[in-house]
Amino acid sequence: MIKYSSLDRSNQEIRLVRLKSKNFVPTKPPSAQSNDVVPLYCELFHCRLGVGPPYNALSYHWGDSDDKRDIHVNGARTEVTRNLRVALEHLQESKSDVMLWIDALCINQTDKEEKDHEIKRMREIYGMSASTISWLGPADIDSDLVMAKIRKIGAHIESHDARGLFYKLVETPNSAESAEYDATNEEISTLMSTFLDSALREFFPVAAFDRLLLRPYWERVWIFQEIIVSPRVEVMCGYEKFPFEYFHNAMLFVPLLRMHVTKILGHELLARIEHEDGDTEMYNHVMEMSQSPHLAASRTCGMRRRFQEHSNTPYETLFRLLAKVHVGSVTHATLPKDRIWALLRMATDATSFGPVLDYTDSTRTVYTKVARAVIEAGQIDLLSLCQFPKSSVVENLPSWVPDWCAALQEPSGQLPWDTAFHASGPSSFQPRSNNTTLTPTQLKLKGCRIDIVEAVRPEWTPGPDGCTRDTGPVTYYLIDIMILCTQSNEKARESGVEIYSDPKTERELAPFRIPIADQEHDTIGFTRSSTVKSSKGYHEVLKNVRSMLSLRPQDKPPQSDEMQSYYNMMGRLRFRRPFISTKGYVGLGPVPTQVGDVIVTFLGAKFPYILRKSDSGDGTYTLVGETYVQGVMYGEFMRIGPETEWFVLN
Numbered sequence: 001m002i003k004y005s006s007l008d009r010s011n012q013e014i015r016l017v018r019l020k021s022k023n024f025v026p027t028k029p030p031s032a033q034s035n036d037v038v039p040l041y042c043e044l045f046h047c048r049l050g051v052g053p054p055y056n057a058l059s060y061h062w063g064d065s066d067d068k069r070d071i072h073v074n075g076a077r078t079e080v081t082r083n084l085r086v087a088l089e090h091l092q093e094s095k096s097d098v099m100l101w102i103d104a105l106c107i108n109q110t111d112k113e114e115k116d117h118e119i120k121r122m123r124e125i126y127g128m129s130a131s132t133i134s135w136l137g138p139a140d141i142d143s144d145l146v147m148a149k150i151r152k153i154g155a156h157i158e159s160h161d162a163r164g165l166f167y168k169l170v171e172t173p174n175s176a177e178s179a180e181y182d183a184t185n186e187e188i189s190t191l192m193s194t195f196l197d198s199a200l201r202e203f204f205p206v207a208a209f210d211r212l213l214l215r216p217y218w219e220r221v222w223i224f225q226e227i228i229v230s231p232r233v234e235v236m237c238g239y240e241k242f243p244f245e246y247f248h249n250a251m252l253f254v255p256l257l258r259m260h261v262t263k264i265l266g267h268e269l270l271a272r273i274e275h276e277d278g279d280t281e282m283y284n285h286v287m288e289m290s291q292s293p294h295l296a297a298s299r300t301c302g303m304r305r306r307f308q309e310h311s312n313t314p315y316e317t318l319f320r321l322l323a324k325v326h327v328g329s330v331t332h333a334t335l336p337k338d339r340i341w342a343l344l345r346m347a348t349d350a351t352s353f354g355p356v357l358d359y360t361d362s363t364r365t366v367y368t369k370v371a372r373a374v375i376e377a378g379q380i381d382l383l384s385l386c387q388f389p390k391s392s393v394v395e396n397l398p399s400w401v402p403d404w405c406a407a408l409q410e411p412s413g414q415l416p417w418d419t420a421f422h423a424s425g426p427s428s429f430q431p432r433s434n435n436t437t438l439t440p441t442q443l444k445l446k447g448c449r450i451d452i453v454e455a456v457r458p459e460w461t462p463g464p465d466g467c468t469r470d471t472g473p474v475t476y477y478l479i480d481i482m483i484l485c486t487q488s489n490e491k492a493r494e495s496g497v498e499i500y501s502d503p504k505t506e507r508e509l510a511p512f513r514i515p516i517a518d519q520e521h522d523t524i525g526f527t528r529s530s531t532v533k534s535s536k537g538y539h540e541v542l543k544n545v546r547s548m549l550s551l552r553p554q555d556k557p558p559q560s561d562e563m564q565s566y567y568n569m570m571g572r573l574r575f576r577r578p579f580i581s582t583k584g585y586v587g588l589g590p591v592p593t594q595v596g597d598v599i600v601t602f603l604g605a606k607f608p609y610i611l612r613k614s615d616s617g618d619g620t621y622t623l624v625g626e627t628y629v630q631g632v633m634y635g636e637f638m639r640i641g642p643e644t645e646w647f648v649l650n
Contacts, residue, residue: 002044002073004108009117011048014125015106016055017073018043019088019098028075040071040088044105049121050128055099057129059226059233060087061137061217062104062334073105080104087135090239101125116359123229123345127312132230136217139238146208147240153195153253154246162191163245166252167305192253204257209250212237218296221331221342228304228346229312248301296329307346318347318370319379323415327385327408336393337363339404340370352377363394371401372443378429380445380605381416384626387575388592398441399623400649409574412517412588412628416606424448425635429604432646442620443649447602448642450632451581453610457484459577459591466571474570475545477578478515484580485510491584499583500631501639510630512538514578514586516569517628537566576628585632590625597624600647601637608632611647620648 007013020041047053063083070077071085080088084104091098107118118125126132157163165188172181189196217223227233233244303324306315316324321343325331333339341359344350356369374382383400390403397403413419424447432444457480460473467474489507492498500506512535520534540563576588581599589597589610598621601608608629611621631637 001076002078002105002108003076004111005046007046007114007117012050013046014049014052014101014118014121015044015046016052017100017102017105018045019092019100021097022092022094024097026072026075038089040085040092042071042073042088042105044073049124053099054130055101056091057101057126057132057226057230058087058091058103058135059126059132059223059230060084060135061215061220063216065334078105083137086138087133090135090138090236091133101129112360119341119359120345122225126226127229127231129230129232131232131234132226133241134217134223134227134233134235134244136212136215136235136237139240140211142205142208143212143237144240146205146212147237147242149205150209150250151240151242151246154242154249156192156195157249157253158243158245160191162188163249163252165191166249166256170252188256192256195253196257204254206254206258209254213297216332218300219330219332221325221333221339224300224303224325225342225346227300228307231312233304244304247297248305251298251301296331299324299329314346314348314350316347317349317374317379318344318353319374319382320417321347322402322404323385326404327410327415330407335363336405337361337366340366349377364397367394367404368398368401368441371398375400375443375445376431378431378604379416380429380602381411381607381626383602383605383609383623384411384416384607386623387625388590398443398650400443410572411607411626412573412576413519413607413633419606421606421633422635423601423608423629423632423637424603424605425638427603427638429602438648441650445602445647445649446644447600447605447647448638448644450599450601450608450629450637450642451583451585453579453589453593453595453597453599454582455484455487455580455595456589456593457481457578459575460570460573460588461575461591462571462573467567474541475549477570478511478542478545480578481514481586482511484578484586485514487580488584488586497583499585501636506631509535510586514588514628514630515573516566517573517588518630518633519569519572520565533562534566534569536560537562537564541566581629585629587627587629587632589627592624593627594624599627599629601632602647603644611649614650620650623649 007015020043024041026039026041061083063081065081067082068079069082069085071080071088072078081104084102091100103122108114157166165184169181169184169188172184227244234241235244235247307313309315318340322340325343326339331339333342337359344353344357347353353370353373356373357366361369371382382402385402385408386400387402387406387408389406390397391405393405394403402408411419413421430446432438432446436444438444458476460477462473485507488510492503492507515538516534520531537560540560544563573588575591577591577593578586579589579593580586585599587599593610594612596612598611598613599608600611607626610624610627612624614620614622
């Protein structure tokens with residue numbers, strides 16, 4: 001076990017590991033009790049950050065904490081995880097010592113005060129390293145092959161300084177009128193012609209590439225900070241190693257390669273099948289090429305690029321970083337609170353959390369303090385990520401606090417900074433007065449009461465692969481919304497009160513807008529669906545459903561972009577429940593929505609929300625979640641000048 005001496009904080013001390021060379025001979029032989037086959041010797045010493053010897057910071061996946069192996073540190077046998085032991089074996093050199101910074105060894109993990117201090121310095125430690133080694137793990141059956149391919153492709157793109165060209169292609173709209181897109185695509189195809197042509201003669205190991213992207217390393221939340229802030233990063237798998245820029249370049253090129261090979265081989269394969277000359281190898285390759293790679297590595301590349309574009313300084317708020325990393329993806333951390341701590345120091349507003357956060361705080365306290373600070377700074381739509389059910393990892397979280405351990409989905413209208421919605425109109429967030437008495441788990445917000453939920457329909461929950469053409473669920477979903485829209489129309493006729501500012505348009509378009517939360521797919525992202533494209537897609541979906549139900553496949557409409565877009569949008573709206581309010585508003589609430597729930601819009605919010613009165617009878621509420629409400633999303637309700645009131649959330 002390592003015997004740690006305290007770091008001198010006034011002198012900006014850190015610890016470094018000197019990994020001794022393979023030629024090193026200890027003065028005292030290791031104990032026979034050691035479980036290592038070949039002993040690894042390290043020396044742990046103090047030095048001043050930025051003044052001491054150059055070092056490489058290690059970025060790695062800790063692995064199973066119960067699977068331990070021995071190394072020798074300062075003459076003492078010390079247990080580390082198998083993953084760390086294997087990494088050290090690969091980093092060790094024959095004749096020279098290697099200087100490393102490794103969190104598991106350089107931080108006294110049993111000293112809570114030191115750990116709190118060093119966690120807050122991680123950005124500086126990685127940022128001042130000579131290099132960061134991104135250790136993906138040991139080689140597997142074909143990782144050396146794919147690493148060699150990545151090196152060759154990445155070096156080619158880097159030598160032509162062409163990474164910006166790929167981003168230009170991604171960020172340029174792809175349409176029939178887009179001459180710029182076609183020109184950029186042609187320029188890239190010419191630049192990469194050697195690799196594209198050879199891919200038809202020598203299949204690119206796409207399955208091996210995907211396995212590299214699916215390694216547990218990429219799901220570790222700390223790697224974002226470790227890779228993004230480091231001035232130089234090297235990707236290492238087994239004994240193969242190259243600059244991170246090569247990996248980034250390959251990540252940009254492989255999607256182009258997939259499209260190129262799938263298109264050409266797909267046509268050739270179809271021709272062979274027509275002549276009853278199937279090719280199993282070619283078929284398997286086309287199927288592999290048509291699959292999308294894991295996105296965690298791609299997201300890391302993009303975040304590192306933007307950080308460097310901003311002169312290695314923070315460029316996004318903590319709220320945005322949390323959403324970018326945790327929404328719609330899988331991340332892992334040994335401690336649940338690290339899902340925030342791993343990103344905190346990269347945020348533009350990091351200093352605002354300094355006075356309230358301490359690494360010794362519990363996960364529940366960290367999540368609650370961060371949520372309060374973000375919301376009370378005016379970023380009120382953090383509430384859109386308060387989704388249910390919450391995980392069992394963190395118990396008793398307030399309803400207004402996102403659970404960063406849960407599987408979070410995008411809100412119905414995208415994330416707040418991407419959506420066209422602005423339910424509260426021109427109103428601004430209004431902070432509560434300082435003399436308000438609240439418990440640590442309560443939040444007070446000002447807003448307007450829209451209506452009460454009168455009836456709900458069965459939940460709409462497509463699978464993780466989106467909306468399939470299974471006629472049953474789609475039929476029930478669309479019919480439920482048609483029924484609610486009809487009931488809304490009847491309410492208006494019977495009461496003589498019109499809730500919509502433009503009733504003819506809103507009531508005519510509601511049946512096709514509500515199922516997709518007024519969203520439409522294009523080549524860039526998702527925008528307001530007030531075009532003929534979605535209307536056409538909706539009617540084609542209805543026609544497709546009718547043909548299937550009537551067992552008349554000859555009436556089935558041909559596949560079209562509009563129909564596929566509509567199916568795609570319905571598939572994005574998971575865990576939703578159609579509802580109608582007492583006044584006739586129709587919308588999509590979260591699955592827990594019940595009759596009697598209150599629909600509100602908070603001042604400054606992009607989305608409306610559903611609340612439920614607390615059972616305590618003290619006038620407080622529980623947040624049920626963000627909602628889509630037809631005729632409210634663009635500030636229409638706020639134009640009538642509704643009264644405002646304060647809501648206290650538990």
